[in-house]
Amino acid sequence: MHDSQPNNEGDAELQTLQTLLDLMHEHDLDRLKVKVGDAVYEMVRREGAPPSTPATTATRANDAPAPRAAANVKKIVAPLTGVFYRSSSPDAEAFVLEGQRVESGTVVCILEAMKLFNEIQSDYAGTVVRIVPENGELVSQGAELLWIEP
Numbered sequence: 001m002h003d004s005q006p007n008n009e010g011d012a013e014l015q016t017l018q019t020l021l022d023l024m025h026e027h028d029l030d031r032l033k034v035k036v037g038d039a040v041y042e043m044v045r046r047e048g049a050p051p052s053t054p055a056t057t058a059t060r061a062n063d064a065p066a067p068r069a070a071a072n073v074k075k076i077v078a079p080l081t082g083v084f085y086r087s088s089s090p091d092a093e094a095f096v097l098e099g100q101r102v103e104s105g106t107v108v109c110i111l112e113a114m115k116l117f118n119e120i121q122s123d124y125a126g127t128v129v130r131i132v133p134e135n136g137e138l139v140s141q142g143a144e145l146l147w148i149e150p
């Protein structure tokens with residue numbers, strides 16, 4: 001039986017799915033997983049390359065032991081879920097490079113969420129010892145972005 005009353009919750013969910021789909025197409029992503037409140041949305045592109053190809057690549061990358069931060073390293077984490085960018089545009093220089101000294105308040109990257117570009121600043125002064133995500137990678141809120149050594 002079809003409900004003739006508008007379903008605001010269903011409409012909001014459809015809008016969220018459409019936004020995520022637009023984000024996937026805009027950044028040519030093969031996979032996207034996002035948690036919104038209690039709901040988890042996972043979208044996988046089935047066209048083109050076989051779905052096992054990205055998983056195989058990710059598995060190989062995860063076989064290598066993860067680098068460990070020294071005790072004095074400060075970590076800049078993502079304040080929101082978004083796409084990580086090292087520069088303001090594809091042809092611009094990166095905000096920071098590994099080995100570069102930064103001061104508190106220095107813009108170190110941009111996170112794009114819902115077509116808004118959010119500048120992420122360092123809360124620490126020191127040397128960038130590691131940039132964790134790849135340029136254009138989707139990162140979750142709380143994910144490590146950069147390691148700063150005082």
